[in-house]
Structures are given as structure tokens and as C-alpha cells.
Amino acid sequence: MKVFINNIEYEADSDETIIQVADRNGVKIPRFCYHKHLSVVASCRMCLVEVEGAKFAQPACSTPVREDMRINTKSNKTLDAQKSTMEFLLINHPLDCPICDQAGECELQDVSLKHGDDHSKYLEFKRVVVDKDISPLISTEMTRCIHCSRCVRFGEEIAGNKELGLINRGEFTEIRAFIEDGVSSELSGNMIDLCPVGALNNKLYSYRARTWDLKQHSVISPHDCIGSNIFYHVYDNEIVRAVPKENNEINQTWISDRDRFGYQGIYSEDRCRTSQQKLNGQLIEIEKQSILTALNQQISENVSKYSPESVGCFISPQSTSEEMYLFQKLLRKLGINNIDHRTNEQDFTYQESYPVMPSLGTNLNNLHEFDNIILIGANIKTEFPILTVRFNDAVKKNTDIYSYHFINMPEDFAVKKNFVMNNSDLLSVFQDHSLESCRGKKNLLIIGPNITYFYNQSLFLQSIEAFASNINATVGYLTDFCNSTSGWILGNVPHRLPGGEKIKNPGYNTSQMLESDLSTMIFFNLDPDNDFYNSSALINTLQKSSCNVFFTSFITPIIEKYADFIVPISTYAETDGSYINIEGKFQTFNRVIQADKHTFEGWYALNELCKLNGLDNHSILSIRNDLVSLLSNVDFSKNKKIDSKTYPKNDKSMIHKNTLRHIYSTDQIVRRATSLNQTNQAIDRQIFVSKDLVKDNPNLKTLSIEENEKIFKISDFKVKDDLPNKTIVYSSSFDNKFTESKSTFVSLKK
Numbered sequence: 001m002k003v004f005i006n007n008i009e010y011e012a013d014s015d016e017t018i019i020q021v022a023d024r025n026g027v028k029i030p031r032f033c034y035h036k037h038l039s040v041v042a043s044c045r046m047c048l049v050e051v052e053g054a055k056f057a058q059p060a061c062s063t064p065v066r067e068d069m070r071i072n073t074k075s076n077k078t079l080d081a082q083k084s085t086m087e088f089l090l091i092n093h094p095l096d097c098p099i100c101d102q103a104g105e106c107e108l109q110d111v112s113l114k115h116g117d118d119h120s121k122y123l124e125f126k127r128v129v130v131d132k133d134i135s136p137l138i139s140t141e142m143t144r145c146i147h148c149s150r151c152v153r154f155g156e157e158i159a160g161n162k163e164l165g166l167i168n169r170g171e172f173t174e175i176r177a178f179i180e181d182g183v184s185s186e187l188s189g190n191m192i193d194l195c196p197v198g199a200l201n202n203k204l205y206s207y208r209a210r211t212w213d214l215k216q217h218s219v220i221s222p223h224d225c226i227g228s229n230i231f232y233h234v235y236d237n238e239i240v241r242a243v244p245k246e247n248n249e250i251n252q253t254w255i256s257d258r259d260r261f262g263y264q265g266i267y268s269e270d271r272c273r274t275s276q277q278k279l280n281g282q283l284i285e286i287e288k289q290s291i292l293t294a295l296n297q298q299i300s301e302n303v304s305k306y307s308p309e310s311v312g313c314f315i316s317p318q319s320t321s322e323e324m325y326l327f328q329k330l331l332r333k334l335g336i337n338n339i340d341h342r343t344n345e346q347d348f349t350y351q352e353s354y355p356v357m358p359s360l361g362t363n364l365n366n367l368h369e370f371d372n373i374i375l376i377g378a379n380i381k382t383e384f385p386i387l388t389v390r391f392n393d394a395v396k397k398n399t400d401i402y403s404y405h406f407i408n409m410p411e412d413f414a415v416k417k418n419f420v421m422n423n424s425d426l427l428s429v430f431q432d433h434s435l436e437s438c439r440g441k442k443n444l445l446i447i448g449p450n451i452t453y454f455y456n457q458s459l460f461l462q463s464i465e466a467f468a469s470n471i472n473a474t475v476g477y478l479t480d481f482c483n484s485t486s487g488w489i490l491g492n493v494p495h496r497l498p499g500g501e502k503i504k505n506p507g508y509n510t511s512q513m514l515e516s517d518l519s520t521m522i523f524f525n526l527d528p529d530n531d532f533y534n535s536s537a538l539i540n541t542l543q544k545s546s547c548n549v550f551f552t553s554f555i556t557p558i559i560e561k562y563a564d565f566i567v568p569i570s571t572y573a574e575t576d577g578s579y580i581n582i583e584g585k586f587q588t589f590n591r592v593i594q595a596d597k598h599t600f601e602g603w604y605a606l607n608e609l610c611k612l613n614g615l616d617n618h619s620i621l622s623i624r625n626d627l628v629s630l631l632s633n634v635d636f637s638k639n640k641k642i643d644s645k646t647y648p649k650n651d652k653s654m655i656h657k658n659t660l661r662h663i664y665s666t667d668q669i670v671r672r673a674t675s676l677n678q679t680n681q682a683i684d685r686q687i688f689v690s691k692d693l694v695k696d697n698p699n700l701k702t703l704s705i706e707e708n709e710k711i712f713k714i715s716d717f718k719v720k721d722d723l724p725n726k727t728i729v730y731s732s733s734f735d736n737k738f739t740e741s742k743s744t745f746v747s748l749k750k
Helices: 018-024 076-089 107-115 150-158 190-194 257-267 288-306 321-333 349-353 364-369 387-396 423-432 449-453 457-470 484-489 510-514 535-544 557-562 602-612 620-632
Strands: 002-005 008-011 048-051 069-072 138-140 164-167 174-177 200-202 215-220 229-235 238-244 276-279 282-285 311-315 372-376 400-405 417-420 443-447 473-477 520-524 547-552 565-568 577-580 586-589 655-660 687-690 703-707 710-714 717-720 727-731 744-749
Touching (some): 002 018, 048 076, 076 107, 150 164, 229 257, 238 257, 288 520, 288 565, 311 321, 321 602, 423 655, 449 457, 457 473, 484 577, 510 535, 577 620, 586 620
Parallel strands (some): 002 069, 372 400, 400 417, 547 565, 687 717
Antiparallel strands (some): 164 174, 215 229, 229 238, 276 282, 276 565, 577 586
16 A cells, blocks of 8 residues: 655555554654564654644554555654653653763663753652662663563563563552562563663673773674574673674574673683693693694694594584584594584484484474474573574464473473473383374474483484374474584584585594593583583593693683693684574674683684694685585485484383583583573572482482492482472582483482
8 A cells, every 4th residue: 555654655564553664664753662573552652643634643653554644754743742742751750861871872862852852841859769679680770761661561572471560650650570589581681672761771781881982793692502693892802791683584683691691701710811731740831822833743642652543522512613614624634533512412322313414493483384393301491592582472373382391391481281201201202102183283393402411312312203203293403502503514523524424434422432541632612510411421531541632711620630731712702703503594703802812713723733734724714615615515305314223221210310401501601601690590500309209208308319339419409399200300500419420310329
């Protein structure tokens, strides 16, 4: 249909409003309560415009267009209405712009400058609202609030967790948290962006810098496999805040709190800032220019003396694609095939028939097209919080969500059926049954990262494939780290080269390397204290190895004790890089801040070692060109299903010990983000045991658990009534209570 705005003809759809047509065509209309992703309430009245035939100015956000409608955004009627609204909104607003963190990017400032008056007719005292501490991440100055209700609607409609609401009426209206605990949603920081004034503020950023002094840099989230797009704002070579970068294909206009505040971990006190080599039993600082030469010489000597098979190499799936590409290229030049990025896994029987690269099985924009989505071993709310937005949207469009897990974890979207079972019963479901309500429909089955921890992961994957085939479901994955996809497709596995090409003589996987007596151990960008499926096995291997090399951004107790070479490398924000998200999107980013002068960019250190071993010199651009060429030639149809093989028998009498991926312990950066570790989610790190394990003594204070012939005594456990029988669950965190496997079976000792 045709509509006219300021006498210019525009095309419009019948279901559009005036403000949508205006925004699409670059016609500016002021607003406060309206947001394109939120419901329309038309409460602020700032968007009033003249509509031909209407006696009074109409709210552009809620007025639907009609054929030949004539709208005027510049007439006296429009300007007078907007001026009166602006005057009303400023009655109680404090004049504290000079100290407000929102100054310089405040919508109220901008709109009042153009549509406000130079004086006020009101002489009454302004009201004052007493603030409450609602979150360790968000500070409040609710006296500034203009009651646009964006924050309230965001919680209810987008995050699926209504934590703020309007109380009282008229002049006494306030926005408050419903519960005393305040705001704890994993997406709560988005309310800071939505607030058009300085009522909700970023606590970490408060009084740090002025908006006009900041430099903006684009980056990709390193904290999960979704690949959210972020802008970092930098002041004096320091990241002071993060805000969303709009990308409708991935994160829309939102980011999770983990992505918003996780950068704080970069500035942890245990950052590694010097090159070190162990001489005479002591780690000695050495020159940056000398460490790579000395290291290369030592590795070459060990390869010659013991053989390439005696070298074990691990790389974090949080590393950039460029780093992963060079890592395997360097090692394979040296004849080393013992390469793996799957350090949290312990069962690898599945690997020969695993897909070339794990993927979600669909694009994020298409999740709502499935009739049913079945989650296995995944909690979206805590592990992939940005996906809560997508799942909420899917549920509203009639997608049914089913969940299978070993623990009952709430979601912020409606789950039609929540199946909570121990590992043995969970496996039996996939081996023996199907979900009848899903037959004949379009189904997506998503395997979460908790499954990869299982000691019988391969059996689960095979059974899930059969289950999916039975109900005609697409199988997708959500991975443990942000760049696990690159770990697979770029050949950081012992049995494949980049692109999925098989190796004739495969090397050892993580489990085999930790069970072997190796001469040399190389770790790239890993936190050995937390990033391995079995800490005891790792320590035992480090003790036997004659040379342990760590390329690291942080010094941990294990590194400090067992390292022979320490090469300080940059974090993701201090280097150029790229990640491949779970949809298969290749996303690049450039350096945000300069690293310490003694620190190497990870890809640069690897490139220098490549040069020392006769390989070509690379630039970041040439590596990316190689990656683009490689990805464009990969046959993604290879190895689509896990083959049927013989696996260990499923013993239903076992007591299962499982690790629950904690939202703020997923990677080495976010573990060190102190603000996130003050939230309710971080504080709630407990060991849970099923009630059948203490039925003979309900008041038992200490449990003795035998694992791998070792006895562990725990006293700070909590009996969880809805936990399946024969189950013990603990959160992944720095203060792990067990030092053995992340997933295994145990027994109780009296």
C-alpha cells in the first residue's frame, strides 16, 4: 500500500505501524518506550505525530498504517505534542548529566535538545527514589527513570525471566525487583543497553571514562560456540565495557552477561607476562627473543632422541582458527600426530565416524521452523544463555521443547517434557524407545557438551543416532568451547588432517597421551588445572615427561610446578583472529588492545617456530586466505553418522559421578571475571547427591567416595530430592572436590 510521510510517498505493508515505515525509510521519529524487539505499549507518548483526519496527534509506535495515509512529522501539531511530552518527562528528572555515565549517549539528552524547551513551568521539588542493590553487575539511579518499561518487557518477553516490574501509580510509580535477591538473569545486562536514560548502569564501567573518549572495536565472543558479535569500548588501551553489535543472523541486538563482563578475566593477577625456562630446577626469566629458539632446539632434540611418537600436544578449542591451523601444521612438519583439542573427553571410540565438523544442524534463524527440539545433556539457560532468546521465540511459534538430562535444571522458556534420569536410564531411553509424539514431524535433536564428558560417550552417540533415525530427526551439536568446530575441521585431532582427510598412521588421542610415558608435552592456551577430564592422570604424565611446554596467558599452580618452558601468549582481545561458530560461520576479528611487550601473539609465536623448521612465513591475511580456501573445498557430507560398534556393557548398578558445566567456569577467561563470580549463579556451586545414597542415614554429614582406588571425603554436599537415583553431580569450578575423572562411576565407603 501507499502512505505519505511529509508528502513523500512510501510503500508499506498492511501489518506495519507508522514508526516501522518511518524507520525503514530513514525518517526520524523520537521515542523512548518503543523498541523493535519488544511489544508496543505506547506509554511515553514521545512519538506523537500528526495524522491527516485525526483530531489529535497519534502515537507512531502503535498506529497502524492504512492506504493513502498522510503523516507529518514536522508540522506544528507534531512539534507541539512532542514538546509537551518532553516537558512532562523532565518534571522529575534530575539535572545530573555531568556525573551520569549515560551522558553523551543518552536518548533523553538527544531528544530534549531537539524537542524540549529551554525552561520549565514547574516549581515543585523533584521526587527522589531510594535505590537498592539489585545486582553485582548493574547499578541503579532510579530517580532518573522515566518509566518507559523497556527493562520490564525485556525480562518478560525476551529473557523469559520477569525480574523487574512497575509498582505504585502516578507520581509514585517505581520500577523494582520482584524478589529480594534482585536481578539474576544470565541476560540481565541487556537492560543497561535498553535503558534510554542513566537509570540502569554498568557497574564495571561506572565513572571509568566518557563516551566520547572511547574507541570502539568489533570482536567475536570467546565464551560459547554461538559466536555473538560484540563491540568492546577501549580507553587508554584498556577494555572498559562491552555492548552488543547487532547481527540478526546470530545474536540480534543482545549478548549474555558472560559476553558482556567476561573480558574482566583478561586483567587477572595471574596473567603470564614473561618468558621462562627451567634451569637447575628453577624457572628463570629469559629474553623474549631467546625463548622460541631454545624451545625449538629442545623439541627437535627430543624428537630425534625419542621419536615423534613420544611427543604429546594439546590445544585449547578456545584458540583462534589461525592458531589451530599453524599448531597442527608445525607439529606435522615435525612428524608429530599426537594432537588433540578434546581435553575434556575420555572416550574416543566414536571419532572415526564423527562428522567433519560438529554443527547445530540448522541456522539459528530457523530454529522456530522445527515442530520439536530435543535437548540432550544441555541446559540452555546456563550454558548458552544467548540461545534462550531464540528458544523463547520458537516456543511462541509453537515449537515443542523436550529435555533429557541427568539433573533437573530450569530453563527460561517453556519445556513440554523434562526427562531427568541417571546415565544408565538415560542411555536405555535412546537404546530402547522413541518419542512417539515426535513421529511424522520436523525434529531437531541437539547433543549438549555434558555428553562429551561421559566415560561412555561413544555408546551414547551411537544410541542417539539410532534414536534420531527412528523419529526422523536432524542431529545437531552444541560444543564445549567457542571454537571446537575449528579443532575438528582444521585437523587438531590425531586421526585427521585439515578438511577431514584421514591419516594413515593416526596419533594418540587425549586419553592415550595421558596414559602413555611421553618425553615431551606441549600445551597451547590451556588451563591444565581445569581443562582436562582427569587432573590426576595429567599430573602423573607431567611428572614422567622430561620436557613440559606451556604456551599460556595465565600462570596456574600446575604450570608453575611442572613447566620447563613457559611462553606468554595473548588473549583473544590482544590478537587478530577468527572463530567458526556452530552454524559454520567463519567470523574474523582484529586486535582490540595491545598486549604486554613481553607477550607473544599466539599465531605469531607459532609462525616463528614454523619458520625455524623450514615452513613458509605467514601473515594473518595469508592464513585467513588459506582457511577460506580450505573451508570452501570441504565435503561436509562425509561421516554423517556414528557407526555401530562394540562398546562396554551398560551396568545399571553403577553410581554415576557427573560434572555439570558451570556458566562461569566454561573457559579460562570467564573463570577469572570477578564480577561474574559474585553473582547468584557463581555462588551456588555445590556437590549434589541423590537421596537414595543417604537413605540409611539422612543426617549424614560426610560421604566417603571411592574412585579409581582412591577415597575422597566430602562434607559440603547437598541432598537434592529430584536428582535421579545413583547420581552425584558437582559443578566445574576452581575448587573442584575431586581430582579424578569429570565423569565416571564410583562407590560409597562406610
